[in-house]
Amino acid sequence: MxxxxxxxxxxxxxxxxxxxxxxxxxxxxAGFIATPITQQRGLMARLKYLTRSDHARKAARDAGLTVTDRTLKAWLTGKRRPSKANLAKIEAAYRAVRRQNVARYLLRRLxxxxxxxxxxxxxxxxxxxxxxxxxxxxxxxxxxxxxxxxxxxxxxxxxxxxxxxxxxxxxxxxxxxxxxxxxxxxxxx
Incomplete structure (x- = not known):
């Protein structure tokens, strides 16, 4: 062998x-969001995906997105913009959470x-x-x-x-x- x-x-x-x-x-x-995170639309889509439920918020924190609720709210309302380091953390957390959410479906299909x-x-x-x-x-x-x-x-x-x-x-x-x-x-x- x-x-x-x-x-x-x-x-x-x-x-x-x-x-x-x-x-x-x-x-x-897995069908990740196509719009880049550097554009407002892509950022908002990822943030909404990561904050839509308590489970998603916990998974995002576990994946490395550890910001306060106040900061998260400011990002969602558009009052503040995340730094490049936080954009990278948001993207990594989004991909990790999306993979976890899609894994069971893909496993069943494959x-x-x-x-x-x-x-x-x-x-x-x-x-x-x-x-x-x-x-x-x-x-x-x-x-x-x-x-x-x-x-x-x-x-x-x-x-x-x-x-x-x-x-x-x-x-x-x-x-x-x-x-x-x-x-x-x-x-x-």
């Missing part, structure tokens, strides 16, 4: 970790009907010397259990998500190590 990749890109290969590609796809499925077919596109070898290139091909895999991947994604734990991704791609057989790094991963829910 192959070991995990230790020095990816040493010969010029280009790609990202498969777990990161899965996280990007899950983020896309596990439905025996799992979801995932398309795995191999990493780019165009910059690798011909003698070091591998024969890689597009692969597809049906992932039946998304629990560990979704749980790690919702928590923002990239190490756990990497381990969960490797556990899922082991089903590719002896070639799974070639797909730890990819150019893209595609699936739909």
């Amino acid at each position: 192959p070991e995990r990749t230790r020095d990816f890109g040493h010969y010029g290969a280009q790609g990202i970790k498969g777990s990161e590609a899965v996280a990007r796809q899950l983020d896309q499925l 596990n439905n009907g025996g799992g979801t077919r995932v398309e795995i596109h191999p990493f780019n070898q165009s910059q690798v010397d011909r003698r070091f290139q591998r024969v890689l091909e597009y692969r597809s895999l049906n992932i039946r259990h998304w629990d560990a991947i979704i749980r790690a994604w919702a928590a923002g734990d990239m190490a756990a998500q990497g381990d969960a991704w490797v556990d899922a791609i082991v089903d590719l057989g002896s070639q799974w190590g070639q797909y730890e790094y990819v150019s893209a991963v595609g699936f739909a829910a």
Whole structure:
């Protein structure tokens, strides 16, 4: 069985970790607010999402948005504008809360009907010397259990998500190590 990749890109290969590609796809499925936080509309949408219930407020505080209710009210009424550091905290808290809220829905959809077919596109070898290139091909895999991947994604734990991704791609057989790094991963829910 192959070991995990230790020095990816040493010969010029280009790609990202498969777990990161899965996280990007899950983020896309989560449907984050499209308007940037730097615009008033995007800021207000995020603040309303984070303050619409006691549960959302608690989750925002747990995610790192620790401002007073007075400051939050001033932001919501438009009397004050958050600093760049607070804008970053608001964005991080919003993404963390949104992931937690969407995780259960995505888990149900991805596990439905025996799992979801995932398309795995191999990493780019165009910059690798011909003698070091591998024969890689597009692969597809049906992932039946998304629990560990979704749980790690919702928590923002990239190490756990990497381990969960490797556990899922082991089903590719002896070639799974070639797909730890990819150019893209595609699936739909």
